[in-house]
Amino acid sequence: MSAKIRYEDNIAIIILDCPEARNALNLHMIEKLQAIVAEISLLNLRAAIFTGADQAFCAGADITELRNKSPEKHLNKIQIGQTLFQQIYKLKFLTLTCINAMALGGGMELALAKHI
Template sequence: MYQMISKQFEDGILMITINRPEKMNALNQQVLKELALVIDEVYSDRNIKGAIITGAGEKAFVAGADISEFLTLSEQGGRELAKLGQTIFQRIESCPKPFVAAVNGFALGGGCELAMACHFRVASENAKFGQPEVNLGLVPGYGGTQRLTQLIGKGKAMELMMTGDMINAADALAWGLVNHVFPAAELLPKTLAILQKIKSKAPLAVAGVIKCVNACVDKQLNGYEVELDEFAACFGTKDMEEGTAAFIQKRLPNFTGK
């Protein structure tokens, strides 16, 4: 089923690796279609509690889109490609299970956009981020103009996208683009540890947090109303009963996602 993505599943966490190291893991249409399939797996498989997206090799997370595919596209073809990418990345962002990007090396163009679609990002010390589409006479098309602005602010996002410059991991951390920076050898173990911690929490509450935070930047939603609904819904769950009982009894909770 998968030719350009590899998967590894262990203890509730699915590791998704973009596996085109000879092309710096560039996103072509086949990779996008395979990403769509594996995202569907995360949604539908109850055994999967969270997912990590990373890139094969040491040089790149995803170094961008596969530019060779752009040469034959018309304006309509460009629109359809961007729509495909936006739809897939929106599925990641809206997933009720946590997606974390483990960024090893270059995350440029579509790669930066993929990382930003995840719920948060962890980077290795050699990571580089950027939206260099202006160098090709393009703008970001997979949601990058919106998510980068949300994450680092209008001024920094404008400069980064209009100059096409890259920033290193230290700047990405300072600007709020990533949550943590680790040595390359520690990137995946540290990312797994964070997800394992999240996995120990109430799944429905984690899903509620994702929904509420996403509502903060959705102009069609009232985030406070979404929070009210999610907070109230928690009182109808077994997990809330278990969590509060465990707190009172001074023991660890056993959440079941019900």
């Protein structure tokens, strides 16, 4: 898994759900979150809540994905992640982060992209 969404009372609840990787931001997770953000940006929501499943909110970059990659590939992934954070920041409704456990590196950046 990577991320899932559910709706309650005109509120989107986005759950990072890859516990085996402590909800790390691998490329699949980032792409899934971008798709979710694109979906919810078209809706008339009151708020969106981002949280993590299991033992972490988000452990940041997926280190296993970074091994043996060129500096250009690292930079590309960082830019993709920063684009996601900007997309979240620009949402027209209230966004909240529920940090239920560790938020490291890019995970903290993801948390800080929200209003609260």
